[in-house]
Amino acid sequence: MTNPVIECQNVWHIYGGSVTAVQDVNLKIFPGEIIGIIGQNGSGKTTLVKHFNGLLKPTKGKVLVNGRDTGPMRVQELSASVGYVFQNPNHQLFARTVEAELEFGPRNLGLPEDEVIDRREKAIEFFGLEPLRHSHPYRIGFPLRKLVGMASVYTMRPAVFILDEPTTGQDNVTTRIVYRLIHRLRDEGSTVLCVAHDMILLAEVVERMVVMRDSLLIADARPREVFSDRALMGSTHLLPPQITELTLRLKEQGKLPQVSLSVSESLDVFAPLFGGKSEGGQA
């Protein structure tokens, strides 16, 4: 079995000696996983992920990144392996143009100039930033500025991406860009952790969900299990997407064996009821 890229061993975090934000968390994250980390504000999820890039060190226990204890490591050392995309891009962007912003990371990694330019151009293309390449990041609207924040981390190709609420404030078009990015990062071998409330992201994109509540890790399961468990969802105020809610109600009445996590999945289930084809075939 491959080694975990991130491992938490009995991790505790206690702020100021008295406020317990994370209690005894054990977790192994493997390369290429897409993981959703969920929980209400104050549940400890943000505190937990800040341990992965060394912004926080455990009060008790150990966090290993690529097998190395983060305890003695510096944030700068870890940032080459773990990229953190802030929920608020203003916490992250500082250059005067989008181009300069996208060159900063790779140049800082000491890459040759042609590689710096190549990574900049690939990021501009993927994120659709061509019209904005000469703009000042702060003169771009918030949703696009957020994409610039993601693009700037993308240029560094870290092994692990932490995306903090990547789709809040995004519209449908930019949300889809984010979903595509997550898949592409995984296809390129990265691990993606999404701290997210976006239910469609969690149901359709994420493959494993880690649920935090009151500083405890209360569930670590596939989305289909989490979205079938009303008690669990209720305890953390998780509302399933419409199609999942619909199929969960039918499952609870014994009419369906399992919930659907996407519209596409549900078509196979429902088509025969309306005299349609149960399998999609045509493009």
Next chain:
Amino acid sequence: MSGEKPILEIKDLTFTYAGAETPALKNINLQIFEGEYVALLGLNGSGKTTLQLCINAVIPHMIMGDMEGSVTVQDLDTAEYPTRELAKIVGVVFDNPEFQLSQMSVAEEIALGLENLGVAVEEMNPIIHEVLDIVGLSGLGDRSPFELSGGQQQRLSIAAALAMRPQILVMDEPTSNVDPIGKEEVFAVAAKLNRERKMTVIMAEHEVEVMAAYANRIIVMDHGEVILNGTPTEVFSQLDVLEKAGLRVPQVTEMAYRLEHERSAHWNGVYPVTTEEAFQRIAPLFGGKHD
């Protein structure tokens, strides 16, 4: 609604921000009636916020630009009345509570608006009490606004707006910065105000499933124009138009549409927009037990 007078009427409204080449709003015509819950949908940059700024008279009084046409709120032409006067009719809640909150305590936050309206200090307390009660923040009057959760902060913004006794509540993506429990709280308060107090609600929002459940009217904007305007069922049935504008429809609507178009299924009837509508249509089709 024939014969009824609209609470808000927008006629041939075109607005171009100073220095911009193209108008942010193009030839908008709308009538909105008392007690409606209107959802404004559209991509970022489609004109939703600009339209809301015209409704609360920030445009043309506080933002420079070229405005043609008219916006009439309760028979008042917004071009002729100062924003402060309109604040008594149109309450506003922005997407980021931090833009709106500035005071030391929750009660002071509400008092600030009342002070601006010239309400006497001794009359403030009952009003503060009442609006905090409406939004479910009773007892938190002495707290700092910044100690509140995101959902509580947005409900405080609503309370502050309500203190001015508005008839229209304009909300610009009020839940985009709050967690799921906060979202539920904010949507529930807006729905309660609409239902129990006939408050007219105009909400810009990306979550189409939520708007399908709450709004009685959906207005869709694209590049500064209104491209669809109708009930959730009418609007979300126009899947192809919405898709062209880059927007999604509720999942159950997409499901019914795709069953017909991709699986040759016979949905036979209007597309559902809420989970309940889809459930009512589908559950009986399974043979066997009904409970």
